Amino acid sequence: xxxxxxxxxxxxxxxxxxxxxxxxxxxxxxxxxxxxxxxxxxxxxxxxxxxxxxxxxxxxxxxxxxxxxxxxxxxxxxxxxxxxxxxxxxxxxxxxxxxxxxxxxxxxxxxxxxxxxxxxxxxxxxxxxxxxxxxxxxxxxxxxxxxxxxxxxxxxxxxxxxxxxxxxxxxxxxxxxxxxxxxxxxxxxxxxxxxxxxxxxxxxxxxxxxxxxxxxxxxxxxxxxxxxxxxxxxxxxxxxxxxxxxxxxxxxxxxxxxxxxxxxxxxxxxxxxxxxxxxxxxxxxxxxxxxxxxxxxxxxxxxxxxxxxxxxxxxxxxxxxxxxxxxxxxxxxxxxxxxxxxxxxxxxxxxxxxxxxxxxxxxxxxxxxxxxxxxxxxxxxxxxxxxxxxxxxxxxxxxxxxxxxxxxxxxxxxxxxxxxxxxxxxxxxxxxxxxxxxxxxxxxxxxxxxxxxxxxxxxxxxxxxxxxxxxxxxxxxxxxxxxxxxxxxxxxxxxx
Numbered sequence: 241x242x243x244x245x246x247x248x249x250x251x252x253x254x255x256x257x258x259x260x261x262x263x264x265x266x267x268x269x270x271x272x273x274x275x276x277x278x279x280x281x282x283x284x285x286x287x288x289x290x291x292x293x294x295x296x297x298x299x300x301x302x303x304x305x306x307x308x309x310x311x312x313x314x315x316x317x318x319x320x321x322x323x324x325x326x327x328x329x330x331x332x333x334x335x336x337x338x339x340x341x342x343x344x345x346x347x348x349x350x351x352x353x354x355x356x357x358x359x360x361x362x363x364x365x366x367x368x369x370x371x372x373x374x375x376x377x378x379x380x381x382x383x384x385x386x387x388x389x390x391x392x393x394x395x396x397x398x399x400x401x402x403x404x405x406x407x408x409x410x411x412x413x414x415x416x417x418x419x420x421x422x423x424x425x426x427x428x429x430x431x432x433x434x435x436x437x438x439x440x441x442x443x444x445x446x447x448x449x450x451x452x453x454x455x456x457x458x459x460x461x462x463x464x465x466x467x468x469x470x471x472x473x474x475x476x477x478x479x480x481x482x483x484x485x486x487x488x489x490x491x492x493x494x495x496x497x498x499x500x501x502x503x504x505x506x507x508x509x510x511x512x513x514x515x516x517x518x519x520x521x522x523x524x525x526x527x528x529x530x531x532x533x534x535x536x537x538x539x540x541x542x543x544x545x546x547x548x549x550x551x552x553x554x555x556x557x558x559x560x561x562x563x564x565x566x567x568x569x570x571x572x573x574x575x576x577x578x579x580x581x582x583x584x585x586x587x588x589x590x591x592x593x594x595x596x597x598x599x600x601x602x603x604x605x606x607x608x609x610x611x612x613x614x615x616x617x618x619x620x621x622x623x624x625x626x627x628x629x630x631x632x633x634x635x636x637x638x639x640x641x642x643x644x645x646x647x648x649x650x651x652x653x654x655x656x657x658x659x660x661x662x663x664x665x666x667x668x669x670x671x672x673x674x675x676x677x678x679x680x681x682x683x684x685x686x687x688x689x690x691x692x693x694x695x696x697x698x699x700x701x702x703x704x705x706x707x708x709x710x711x712x713x714x715x716x717x718x719x720x721x722x723x724x725x726x727x728x729x730x731x732x733x734x735x736x
Contacts (some may be wrong), residue, residue, distance in 0.1 A: 247307070256345030257306025258282060261379075264350060268694045269293070272302070280330045280501050281338070287391050292454035298391040303331065306345050311372075323351075323371045332365070337390050337464045341379055342372060350379040354390050395664075407731050409647045412619050413572075413579040413625060416501075416610065418640030425499070427475035428458040432556035436472055445467035452495050461504055461638050486578060498571040501639065505580065505582040505626075507571060508637040521585045523566035526592030530562070536621025536719060544621045547592075561596040562589045580641065584610075584618040615681070619644070 258274055262284070265272035271286040285300040311319035321342055323331075331338040332355065342349035347563030351372045359365045373613045377383075430436040433453060442446060451469060458472045465477050483495045506515055506522060513522040524546045527533050546565035552558040566581035586606060588599040596602070616636065666725025 247609045253306045253345060256302070257304045257343045257350075258340070260306075260345050260348065260350055260498075261302060261304055261341055264380055265383045268387070270384070270387070271295075280327055284336075285387065287388060290388075296391075297390060298388075299336060299386055300391050301331075301334070301336050302341060304343065304421075305343050306343045308344070308346055310329065311342065317375065318371055318373050320369060320371055325368060328355075328359065328368055328450075332359060335545060339387070339390065340370075343379070347396065350385075351377045352379040352383060352604050353377065357390070369626055371640045392659040401606055405650075407649050409649060410616075411575075411645045411647065412582045413645040414582060414623055414641040415576045415645055416571075416639055417642045419501075419504075420638055422461075423461070423480045423482050423485060424464040424477055425480060426458050426473040426477040428456055429472055430454055430458075431456070440468055440473045443471055448507075448548065448635075450500060450507040452496065452499050452503055453498070459496060459500060461500065471556075486573075487576070494573075500580070500612070501580075502569060502595040504638040508639060511568075516587060519566070521566040521568045521586070521587070522566040523585075523587040526562065526564075526589075535565075536624045538624050539621065543624070544618060546621070546625075560596075561602070563587070564589065565618065565621070579645065582619050582622050584615055611674060630650050 246513060253422040261276070261732050262272045265285055269290055270288050272283055273286065274283040275281060280303065281301045282304045283302050287298045287300065288294065289294045289296055305321070311321055313320045315358045319342075321340075322339070331340075338355040340353040340355055341350055342353070350376060353370050353372060358366075358370050428436075428437055430453065436453060436458075447468050449460060449469070451458055451460035451462065451464075451472065453459075458469075460469060462469055464470060464473050488494060488497070489509035506513065509522070512525060514525050515522055524533065524535075526547055530549065532545050532548030534543050535546045544565060545563075547562065549559040552560045564587040568585050570581040570583070572579050573583055586603055588602050590596045612646055623641075623644045627643060630636060
């Protein structure tokens with residue numbers, strides 16, 4: 241008795257994979273067109289503008305690989321897939337973008353891979369392997385925005401508006417919510433700051449408040465009619481309402497006022513912060529015992545070490561240098577409100593006072609390693625320090641700040657749309673000298689390395705930060721777009 245025609249399980253899994261793709265693409269608001277004849281491409285997606293609902297005349301080619309079994313090294317977080325060489329060559333030979341969709345139809349699960357992004361050079365094509373991050377590369381309605389970015393050519397002129405996303409942006413601007421109400425002005429008895437310093441030397445009583453010399457005048461938030469500052473006056477003292485200066489449109493008046501604000505900030509923290517005239521920044525003074533000092537503590541944050549020693553790796557009993565947290569400031573007016581713009585910096589000394597001989601090298605190295613998280617952390621630390629409330633033992637400050645200014649926006653950038661920086665390839669010209677190489681050579685000459693620069697911040701960070709966790713996987717450990725390590729793979733089933 242002859243047997244009838246049968247359908248193998250692989251065919252059913254493949255068809256279920258295509259059906260799952262069709263359902264997911266429809267949920268995205270796009271159109272999926274399966275092909276009757278499959279020569280390595282199972283269909284294509286017509287993309288649609290999500291806001292105007294117009295068809296964009298942009299397509300993505302789709303290849304489905306469905307499996308009823310786990311993919312290679314599959315965990316709850318990721319799995320590996322190795323492409324057949326003939327398939328990969330075919331996908332990369334065309335002019336249209338190709339996405340590979342890997343799925344478990346029986347579990348209603350699907351993930352996607354941008355083929356041309358995953359295999360940008362000959363080395364990657366030879367490896368033929370990808371690791372799929374099951375959380376970031378899920379193929380469902382949340383992938384719609386990504387597919388648009390993949391399909392739109394860079395030189396097409398097509399503009400895709402950022403998706404609606406309400407965000408709170410934190411700036412590096414500290415609003416000034418309190419300042420002296422009166423500014424004192426008088427003819428100056430000294431033309432230069434060194435000459436003024438000589439006049440003030442030996443005068444009884446502490447010098448309180450800030451003052452500047454400008455155009456033959458001495459200008460101060462402090463009362464010039466009383467105390468040591470009277471020595472700087474060569475005539476009668478005038479009183480001006482501060483509001484006349486804060487709202488002025490005269491450029492000269494504004495520059496004088498900004499200079500006065502900068503001096504007021506330095507005067508408010510005299511004995512705690514020190515002005516570095518060459519580098520034009522304020523930095524924390526050394527502690528009396530040269531022990532570390534930490535600032536910026538707040539709920540969930542332990543702050544930063546704003547002054548402390550760095551000990552030699554070769555001889556832990558020897559201190560190589562001291563690092564001081566430093567601050568650059570600029571005072572600006574926006575919408576009638578004055579702000580102090582915070583800029584983070586560093587200072588390196590050999591003994592807490594004299595600049596370290598390799599300070600420029602260290603500064604260049606640590607600036608090269610600074611990223612957004614580090615700069616944001618230091619900005620928060622400075623903001624916390626400058627907004628501290630005075631206590632019974634702290635004199636009143638001329639400038640009072642509120643917390644960092646924040647702004648609400650109704651459109652934002654989905655952070656998941658930003659990929660990592662491109663990896664250098666073997667074709668990169670590494671023989672050309674660069675600033676990076678110069679810094680490394682200088683660090684080596686000073687007996688320092690990149691690890692030393694990282695060690696400067698090893699205690700810094702937020703208490704609620706968690707160390708990243710990675711799944712255990714065998715080599716090789718090349719990183720792909722999803723940031724996961726690659727591993728050996730197994731093939732799924734084709735759609736047909």
